[in-house]
Amino acid sequence: MGKGSRVFFRSKWLYRLCVSLFVVGFVLLGVNVYGLSQSIRKPDLGSDSQLLRFVPDNVWSYEKSIEKIENLKEKKSYSDLAEKANYIVNKSLVHPKWFRVDPYEYRQLIPLWENPYLYAIGEFSSLPQFNRYHFADYERSIERGIGICGDASMVLSSILDKFGVSNRIVSFKGHVIVEYKDENGRHFLLDPDFGVVIGRSLEVLVSDPQKIKNVYYEKGYSEKEVENLVDIYKTPYSIFDDTYHFMTKRYWFEYATYIFKWLIPVLLVIFGLVGFYFLRGKDS
Structure with a gap:
């Protein structure tokens, strides 16, 4: 040639x-x-109650949730802001039975048109954290509209960080909650998944979990649910400074894929x- x-x-x-x-x-x-x-939220989210752990009265839209979050700047005290944020998160996320729902229908497997990299890893690998993905970005979690206790706590922690409220994520073996600090240096626990203001510090909770039963009963939760929580609050726990600490490497990986x-x-x-x-x- x-x-x-x-x-x-x-x-x-x-x-x-x-x-x-x-x-x-x-x-x-x-x-x-x-x-x-396209919307990353499942159409008619909240209608199939048999697949939900908690059935909401109504599911807030993404736009309504973001508007309510922005309005938090009007709150005068950290306590008012934190408790209102806890309420917003509870109204913004539906808690599905995570491993029973269809990952495609509920967008646990991130769609190709949302993020091709997260989709490819979830579709073609056996990594469970990508097969049924938990968002690190709180706005994306709210947009999708689903989450379990860890998701709800990450969203709440991110919102509190946004408004300068010191907080940390507390992960027990079976449940995740958030503890914040008010202007006077006092610590209080919030449970965004259950929508409960625990109103006590982590120190008080672990010393005697029985003390928090009434706040859950007042929200209408069953004795079985409450007793299960009491048992969980007796287990060892880990503390995370924020969502980044809670998610570690996946936090930056998610951020990078949305740029790439x-x-x-x-x-x-x-x-x-x-x-x-x-x-x-x-x-x-």
Whole structure:
């Protein structure tokens, strides 16, 4: 094969590569743009009560929840703000039976049009944390509208961080709650999953879990549920400073994938166009 032939085939291969880069980037951009018009929330969320641990009276929309969160800046004290935030989180998230619901229907498996990287890992790997994904970003959790105790506590902790209220996530073996500190340095516990203001510190709770039974009974929870919680509050626990500490590496991974879902397709399109431009210049 002569030199001219080798140059021809090399140029042809590079041309195909540039076209492929452009097409792949353009398709990925199209998927992302399509995703902007889609809701990550299951239609009629909250209607299939047999698959929910707690059946809400009504499920707040994402827009209503965000509006209520922004209005928290009007609260005069940390206690008022924290307790209202606890209420908002409870109204914003439906607690499904996490491993019984359809992961596609409930968007536990992140859709391709929402995030192709989280989708690919969840669909094609056996990693349980991606098969049924828990968002680190509190607004995405609210937008999807589902979560268990850990999700609710991460959302509440993030909201309190947003308004400068010192707090920490407390994870028992079977339940997760949040403890915040008021202006006077006093600590109080909140249970956003159950929608309960425990009103005592972690120190008091672990010293005698029986003391918190009434606040759950007053919210209408059954004796079975409350006794189960009392048993959980007797187990060892871990403390996390915030959502980042609670999620660790996955926090940054999620953040990065939402940047790369746009950055990589744009770069592919640019590289394809630039390469095609230079190849045409050489051929002319």
